[in-house]
Structures are given as C-alpha cells and as structure tokens.
Amino acid sequence: xxxxxxxxxxxxxxxxxxxxxxxxxxxxxxxxxxxxxxxxxxxxxxxxxxxxxxxxxxxxxxxxxxxxxxxxxxxxxxxxxxxxxxxxxxxxxxxxxxxxxxxxxxxxxxxxxxxxxxxxxxxxxxxxxxxxxxxxxxxxxxxxxxxxxxxxxxxxxxxxxxxxxxxxxxxxxxxxxxxxxxxxxxxxxxxxxxxxxxxxxxxxxxxxxxxxxxxxxxxxxxxxxxxxxxxxxxxxxxxxxxxxxxxxxxxxxxxxxxxxxxxxxxxxxxxxxxxxxxxxxxxxxxxxxxxxxxxxxxxxxxxxxxxxxxxxxxxxxxxxxxxxxxxxxxxxxxxxxxxxx
Amino acid sequence: xxxxxxxxxxxxxxxxxxxxxxxxxxxxxxxxxxxxxxxxxxxxxxxxxxxxxxxxxxxxxxxxxxxxxxxxxxxxxxxxxxxxxxxxxxxxxxxxxxxxxxxxxxxxxxxxxxxxxxxxxxxxxxxxxxxxxxxxxxxxxxxxxxxxxxxxxxxxxxxxxxxxxxxxxxxxxxxxxxxxxxxxxxxxxxxxxxxxxxxxxxxxxxxxxxxxxxxxxxxxxxxxxxxxxxxxxxxxxxxxxxxxxxxxxxxxxxxxxxxxxxxxxxxxxxxxxxxxxxxxxxxxxxxxxxxxxxxxxxxxxxxxxxxxxxxxxxxxxxxxxxxxxxxxxxxxxxxxxxxxx
Numbered sequence: 001x002x003x004x005x006x007x008x009x010x011x012x013x014x015x016x017x018x019x020x021x022x023x024x025x026x027x028x029x030x031x032x033x034x035x036x037x038x039x040x041x042x043x044x045x046x047x048x049x050x051x052x053x054x055x056x057x058x059x060x061x062x063x064x065x066x067x068x069x070x071x072x073x074x075x076x077x078x079x080x081x082x083x084x085x086x087x088x089x090x091x092x093x094x095x096x097x098x099x100x101x102x103x104x105x106x107x108x109x110x111x112x113x114x115x116x117x118x119x120x121x122x123x124x125x126x127x128x129x130x131x132x133x134x135x136x137x138x139x140x141x142x143x144x145x146x147x148x149x150x151x152x153x154x155x156x157x158x159x160x161x162x163x164x165x166x167x168x169x170x171x172x173x174x175x176x177x178x179x180x181x182x183x184x185x186x187x188x189x190x191x192x193x194x195x196x197x198x199x200x201x202x203x204x205x206x207x208x209x210x211x212x213x214x215x216x217x218x219x220x221x222x223x224x225x226x227x228x229x230x231x232x233x234x235x236x237x238x239x240x241x242x243x244x245x246x247x248x249x250x251x252x253x254x255x256x257x258x259x260x261x262x263x264x265x266x267x268x269x270x271x272x273x274x275x276x277x278x279x280x281x282x283x284x285x286x287x288x289x290x291x292x293x294x295x296x297x298x299x300x301x302x303x304x305x306x307x308x309x310x311x312x313x314x315x316x317x318x319x320x321x322x323x324x325x326x327x328x329x330x331x332x333x334x335x336x337x338x339x340x341x
Numbered sequence: 342x343x344x345x346x347x348x349x350x351x352x353x354x355x356x357x358x359x360x361x362x363x364x365x366x367x368x369x370x371x372x373x374x375x376x377x378x379x380x381x382x383x384x385x386x387x388x389x390x391x392x393x394x395x396x397x398x399x400x401x402x403x404x405x406x407x408x409x410x411x412x413x414x415x416x417x418x419x420x421x422x423x424x425x426x427x428x429x430x431x432x433x434x435x436x437x438x439x440x441x442x443x444x445x446x447x448x449x450x451x452x453x454x455x456x457x458x459x460x461x462x463x464x465x466x467x468x469x470x471x472x473x474x475x476x477x478x479x480x481x482x483x484x485x486x487x488x489x490x491x492x493x494x495x496x497x498x499x500x501x502x503x504x505x506x507x508x509x510x511x512x513x514x515x516x517x518x519x520x521x522x523x524x525x526x527x528x529x530x531x532x533x534x535x536x537x538x539x540x541x542x543x544x545x546x547x548x549x550x551x552x553x554x555x556x557x558x559x560x561x562x563x564x565x566x567x568x569x570x571x572x573x574x575x576x577x578x579x580x581x582x583x584x585x586x587x588x589x590x591x592x593x594x595x596x597x598x599x600x601x602x603x604x605x606x607x608x609x610x611x612x613x614x615x616x617x618x619x620x621x622x623x624x625x626x627x628x629x630x631x632x633x634x635x636x637x638x639x640x641x642x643x644x645x646x647x648x649x650x651x652x653x654x655x656x657x658x659x660x661x662x663x664x665x666x667x668x669x670x671x672x673x674x675x676x677x678x679x680x681x682x
Contacts, residue, residue, distance in 0.1 A: 042472040043384030043479070075414055079469035086494035087473070096479050104445065104479075114476035124416035124465050131383040131417065132424050135455035138384070138437050138445075153427035 002030035002159060004335050005214040006222055009034050009229020011066045011261065012253055012311070013222025014052045016324075017158075019317025020220070023325065023337045026157035030214040034224075035143070035162045036170035036199055036232025037181045040108035042080075042115020044130035045137060046122065048182075049229065050147060050162055051129065058154030060125075072123025084117035091117035093183045105134075107143060110169035110200045111180050119187045144208050161214060163233045166205035170228045171198040172267070181228050190263040194270020197227055202235035207242075215242040218333035220324050223253035223260060223309065226283045227267035243286040247333035249324050250284050251309060252277040255293040260310070288331040291324050303330050343371035343500060345676050346555040347563055350375050350570020352407045352602065353594055353652070354563025355393045357665075358499075360658025361561070364666065364678045367498035371555035375565075376484070376503045377511035377540055377573025378522045381449035383421075383456020385471035386478060387463065389523075390570065391488060391503055392470065399495030401466075413464025425458035432458035434524045446475075448484060451510035451541045452521050460528050485549050502555060504574045507546035511569045512539040513608070522569050531604040535611020538568055543576035548583075556583040559674035561665050564594035564601060564650065567624045568608035575627075584627040588674035590665050591625050592650060593618040596634040601651070629672040632665050644671050 004024060006013055008031050020029060033050040040046070048067060055061035055069055062070040084091055094114040095101070101110050113119070122130065129150065136146040142165040151160050170181040174192035181197075184190060207215075224230055234240050257276035259265050265275035273279035277298040281290065289303040296306070305327040311317050325335050345365060347354055349372050361370060374391040381387070389408060396402035396410055403411040425432055435455040436442070442451050454460070463471065470491065477487040483506040492501050511522040515533035522538075525531060548556075565571055575581050598617035600606050606616035614620035618639040622631065630644040637647070646668040652658050666676050 043475055073414070073416055073465075075416060075465035076468045076472065079466045080472060083469055083473050083491075083494050086496075087490045088493065089477075089490070094476065094480065097481055100479060112479075114480050115472035116476040116480070118472070124414075125420045127417045127468075128420035128424055131421060131456035131459070132428070134384055135435070135457040136430075138441060138453075139435065139455050139457070140438055149428045149430070150424075152429065153424050155427075 002214050002217045003028035005030040005032060005217045005219045007032050007219060007224070007230055007233055008049060008053060008222060009224030010037070010049045010052055012224045012251070014056055014066065015311040016220070016222040016251060016317055016320060017053065018056070018314050019319070019321035021158070022314065022318045023321055024335065025338060030159040030161060030217070032161050032163055032211050032214055032233065034229050034232050035164060036168045037228060039111045039113055039120070039180060039182050040105070041113040041120055042118055044127070044134045045105070045108055046120065046130050047133070047162070050160060051126070053160050054129070054150055054154050054156065057151070057156035057158060057160070068121070068123050069125045072125045074121060074123050076124055076127060077118055077122050080115065080118045089116050091119065093119040093187045105137060107137060107165070107167050109167040110171070120182060144210055159214070161208065161210050163207060163211055164205045164236055165208055167201045168205045168232050168235070169200040170232055171200050173198060185263055190266050194266050197231065197267060197271050199232045199235040202232065205236055207236045207239050212238070212242060215239070215246055217246065218328050218335055219243060219246055219248040220328070221248060221250035221284065221287065223251045223311070225253060225262055225264040225267060226280050227264065227271055240286050247328055247331045248287045249289045249291060249327040249331070250280065250287040251291040251320060251324060252280050252293070252296065254280060255296045255309070256298060289327040291320060291327055303327065305330070343555050343558045344369035346371040346373060346558045346560045348373050348560060348565070348571055348574055349390060349394060349563060350565030351378070351390045351393055353565045353592070355397055355407065356652040357561070357563040357592060357658055357661060358394065359397070359655050360660070360662035362499070363655065363659045364662055365676065366679055371500040371502060371558070373502050373504055373552050373555055373574065375570050375573050376505060377509045378569060380452045380454055380461070380521060380523050381446070382454040382461055383459055385468070385475045386446070386449055387461065387471050388474070388503070391501060394501050395470070395491055395495050395497065398492070398497035398499060398501070409462070409464050410466045413466045415462060415464050417465055417468060418459055418463050421456065421459045430457050432460065434460040434528045446478060448478060448506070448508050450508040451512070461523060485551055500555070502549065502551050504548060504552055505546045505577055506549055508542045509546045509573050509576070510541040511573055512541050514539060526604055531607050535607050538572065538608060538612050540573045540576040543573065546577055548577045548580050553579070553583060556580070556587055558587065559669050559676055560584060560587055560589040561669070562589060562591035562625065562628065564592045564652070566594060566603055566605040566608060567621050568605065568612055581627050588669055588672045589628045590630045590632060590668040590672070591621065591628040592632040592661060592665060593621050593634070593637065595621060596637045596650070597639060630668040632661060632668055644668065646671070
C-alpha cells in the first residue's frame with residue numbers, strides 16, 4: 001500500500017520523482033504512468049512514459065534526453081533507415097492500414113505503426129525491453145503484470161503502474177489531419193496546428209484496480225504536460241472522481257505563461273486552454289493545492305506554495321518534492337518524511 | 342522468365358547457388374525458398390532459408406555459419422537473455438498460447454513464439470530485416486512482394502521467391518511431443534526422437550504464380566534436407582505435378598548413408614525413409630536425374646552423374662553446378678552456360 005502516489009508523464013514527473021525518493025521510503029511510493037502516448041511500432045509496444053521511470057529506477061536512463069538507455073547503441077534502428085532507403089520506401093511514419101488499427105493485439109489499437117524506417121529512435125538495449133514486454137503481452141499477461149516483471153528485472157524499489165490495461169491512444173487533431181501524439185511530437189516536432197486532442201478508447205478503458213488503490217493515497221501531479229501526459233489518465237472512467245476524494249498537489253509545468261519544455265503550450269492552446277499556470281489550474285479542478293515557481297505571478301484561488309521549480313538536478317527535485325509534501329500537509333495529508341518521522 | 346530454377350533450403354542449395362551463378366547470367370536464375378521453417382518470434386517473421394540467399398546475394402552472409410550477417414552484433418539478443426533471467430522467466434522456447442497460433446498475422450500461423458529470451462540468435466542488423474519484412478506484411482504486402490523489395494535493397498541479381506504466400510509450418514512430432522522445426526533444430530539440437538513431420542497449413546497453401554512460372558524452367562534441387570527443406574514445397578498443391586512436367590536434377594545431400602550436415606538423417610528415419618541417397622531418390626519420384634558423390638556406392642534406376650559433391654568453396658560449387666547442368670542436358674534440358682553459348 002503506497003503512502004504517496006505520483007501521476008507521471010514522460011519527463012517532468014520522473015525528474016521530480018528523483019527528489020521524492022530522497023524523502024520517502026521508495027517502497028511506499030507508487031507511480032501511475034500515462035500510456036496514452038504508447039505506440040506499437042514494428043510489432044512492439046513501446047511505452048515511453050513507463051520506460052523513463054523503469055530505466056531511471058534501474059539506473060540506466062539517459063538523463064541527458066530523459067528517455068532511452070544511457071550509452072545504448074542503435075544498430076537495428078540505423079539499419080532500418082538504410083534498408084528502407086535502399087528499398088525505395090517512404091520513411092513515414094507509416095501507420096498500419098485502418099483495418100489493422102482495430103485488429104491485432106488489443107492494447108495497441110489505434111496506434112499501430114509499421115517498423116519500416118522506424119520513426120522513433122529505439123536503441124538496441126531499449127528494444128529488448130519492448131520485445132520482452134510484447135512477448136509477455138502476447139503470452140497473456142496484462143500490461144500491469146508485464147510492468148511488474150520488468151520492474152523486477154530492473155530492480156525498481158517503487159511501484160510502477162500503467163494507468164490502464166486497456167488501449168487509450170492520444171490522437172492529436174491538427175490542420176493537417178489527425179495523427180498519433182508520437183507522430184505529432186517525434187516526427188513532426190509539434191509543428192502542425194493543434195485543433196483538438198482525442199483519447200481514443202478512453203471511454204471503454206478503465207483504470208486498473210492497482211491504480212484505484214494507489215489513488216486512495218495522497219497524490220502529487222508532477223510538472224507534466226496536462227493535455228497528453230495527465231489528460232489520458234483523467235479521461236479514464238472514475239479517475240477524476242478518485243482524485244477528487246484524495247488530497248492532490250500539482251506542480252505547475254509553467255512559470256506564468258512560460259513552459260519548461262515540450263509541446264505543452266501548443267497542446268493547451270489547441271484544446272482551448274490558456275498556455276499558462278492559470279490554464280493548468282483550470283484543467284485540474286480536482287487538485288487541492290499547487291506548487292508554483294517563485295517567479296510565477298499567477299494568483300490562484302487554491303492553496304499555493306512557491307519555490308524555484310526548475311528541475312536541474314536531484315537537489316532541485318528534492319527541494320520541490322519537499323515543498324509539494326508541505327503543500328499536501330496544508331490540505332490535510334501528512335506524508336511521513338524519512339528521518340523526520 | 343528464368344532459364345533455371347533452384348529449390349532451396351538453408352545451406353546446401355545456397356552453397357550450390359554460388360557455383361550456378363558463375364555459369365549462368367544471374368538474371369536468368371530463380372531460387373524458390375522454403376518457408377516451412379519460418380517462425381514468428383518476438384512479433385517478427387523470420388525466414389531463415391530466404392535470408393541465407395538474400396544475405397549471400399547481398400554479399401553480407403556469414404559464410405562460416407551460413408546464416409546471419411557477417412560481423413553482426415547481438416546487443417538486443419543478449420539483453421533479451423539477461424532481461425528474462427532478471428525477471429525470473431523460463432527461457433523457453435516460449436510458444437504463444439494455442440488461441441494465438443491461429444490469430445494474429447496469418448502467415449505466422451502455427452509458429453508464433455514470444456520474444457522473451459529469444460531462442461534463436463538474431464543479430465542487430467539481421468533484426469532490421471525481420472522488422473522491415475514484418476512491417477511490410479502488416480502494411481498489406483504479400484511475402485513475395487516483400488521479398489522482392491528486400492532483394493532490391495540487398496541488390497540481388499537473381500530472383501528470390503518464397504514458395505508460398507500462405508502459412509506452412511513444419512512441425513516435428515517427437516517422443517517429447519510436437520514442436521516446430523526451429524525448436525527441434527535450434528533449441529533441441531535434433532535430440533528428441535522423430536516420429537513424424539507435418540507441414541501444417543500445407544493443404545490450404547498454394548505455390549505462388551511466380552513459383553509456378555519459375556517451375557516451368559528446368560530445376561535443380563540442391564543438397565538440401567529432403568524432409569524439412571524440400572518437403573514443405575512438395576506438399577504444396579500442384580507443385581509435384583509441376584516438377585513432374587519439367588526436367589529436374591537433384592544433388593544428393595548424402596554420400597551413401599552419410600549426410601553432409603544438419604538433421605537430415607534423423608528426419609529421414611523419422612518419416613520412414615532410408616537416411617541415404619536411396620532414401621532421397623525414393624522421396625523424389627519427380628526427379629529425372631541425380632548428381633551423386635563419386636564415393637557414393639548407390640545405384641539408382643534414374644540417370645546419374647558423379648563428382649566430388651562436397652561443397653567446400655566456390656570452386657567446388659562451380660564444379661557440382663556444371664555437373665548438374667550436364668545431368669539436366671542428359672534429360673533433355675539444355676541450359677545455356679555463360680561464355681559457352
């Protein structure tokens with residue numbers, strides 16, 4: 001049973017987690033990972049947000065990029081580019097045909113890409129994780145069970161939970177048509193104008209029982225992208241209800257209207273929100289208190305604690321984590337800090 | 342339109358092909374590759390017999406092993422072993438569950454393995470071929486079309502044709518139960534006692550039109566394993582009829598009752614045949630003439646030409662190829678040799 005749970009996207013929350021780990025017994029921390037930006041590529045389910053936590057917990061994350069494995073080689077990936085060029089094949093991203101998007105392995109629905117010219121850079125050691133994960137899924141394990149097995153292999157001391165064992169695909173509708181988030185972000189660098197974001201499958205998807213249990217503990221929402229990192233979780237049936245009932249603190253991924261990184265501004269504007277801390281607060285009606293940067297001029301109607309929220313390294317992360325725990329205590333959730341109990 | 346076609350398994354015929362290429366314009370040679378020992382592993386269709394010809398034609402074959410790519414690395418494969426061990430997973434071979442054997446991509450039916458602890462050694466550059474092949478299959482290309490695209494990428498000057506675009510799985514029935522040929526051979530080193538060999542799916546599989554056209558030319562059956570290399574082809578509807586109508590020469594993979602390599606003896610005995618040149622002749626009623634080793638004491642009722650059939654290198658292969666063409670001419674098929682036309 002976790003004492004604290006984090007909702008995690010790809011970069012901000014994993015960075016914050018490194019600070020939370022310094023304050024709490026890792027065994028009492030649960031991380032609920034977004035799976036909306038997962039894709040099947042070349043027949044393998046790639047779970048970028050889960051993997052960042054997995055690799056970081058295993059001590060092998062490339063912390064320059066905050067994805068992939070440090071020092072990994074890319075022999076297969078590079079050869080895939082060459083082969084496609086030599087065969088005269090368009091590098092894509094190459095979606096599988098429409099009929100294939102709703103057949104094949106269920107968890108990959110609406111996000112199936114051919115491996116031809118692999119548009120996401122997958123390292124050789126990284127690939128072994130996707131092959132193992134997909135093999136286990138095909139053998140009949142749920143994504144939750146697979147993630148637990150991988151966490152064992154990587155020696156994780158926290159609990160890592162995919163938000164759902166059902167498929168949810170984050171589709172960005174743009175002026176150039178709909179595309180999966182990974183096409184929008186990795187292949188197109190967030191250039192197409194965002195018109196809307198859809199979490200395809202979310203209506204039929206449920207949070208796992210492990211996630212529902214984790215959300216009975218106090219929750220920190222790290223400085224992740226509210227639209228495509230936290231949005232898919234919030235779209236799950238009953239999840240915002242659970243968040244409404246438990247104390248939740250969010251760390252803003254903005255300083256006023258400046259984002260730290262990633263496509264958050266474009267996605268916020270494209271979904272009709274302010275690209276700012278104010279917009280984040282509006283997107284998170286179930287958050288009880290906020291951690292804002294000391295330079296953030298935003299005034300919110302909910303409790304607010306300020307610190308330097310720039311996460312340059314573990315010391316920063318520890319400071320922000322400590323402030324987040326303070327904010328939680330202000331809304332009634334006392335989380336025991338190691339050495340201070 | 343080919344002037345000469347070869348039926349190819351994994352080692353003997355590709356070796357012979359290097360000699361045939363020296364005698365004929367490569368553009369006039371078609372190689373029909375066995376696909377009965379293909380497997381899907383880790384979500385990718387691996388076609389060992391096609392790939393040996395593909396890689397050799399592209400100048401990258403590991404000619405020590407006669408499979409895989411020369412100098413290839415195995416970062417992903419090695420990491421798959423570690424990950425499975427770290428997660429406490431049995432290394433297998435791990436078949437997908439029975440229901441999955443008849444769902445998923447059709448061409449992989451009855452031979453679907455999980456990628457967990459990958460029981461076949463797949464190199465990193467090699468893997469890019471399987472990812473590309475499978476991506477194209479999933480996009481809707483036939484195996485014949487995919488093979489042509491890969492042949493273009495590798496710069497092949499011969500025609501390489503999979504025997505069928507339908508699934509045929511070579512299942513070896515043993516005293517330890519049924520297992521796919523690759524489990525029997527790669528994982529079990531041909532140790533279980535063979536009771537029978539089944540080409541699952543062959544009754545519903547057809548040779549492609551490209552193969553039927555290629556088999557209107559004279560045919561050489563190289564010194565491949567008659568049971569699992571040539572057997573799947575012979576099991577296809579109409580294929581032995583086509584072979585009966587065209588001149589066919591076979592090079593025996595035995596010297597009397599000694600096999601050159603591979604599991605041919607066990608498989609011949611297990612399917613009720615003599616593990617010998619006599620048994621091969623019995624298995625090939627549609628062969629018009631044979632090339633036997635000069636030390637082979639077998640006397641056959643059909644035309645026979647002898648030479649040293651040991652294929653140690655390209656000179657050997659050229660000599661055996663020349664003798665095979667001589668044998669073809671003895672049964673009425675004149676194939677124009679380069680520089681001798």
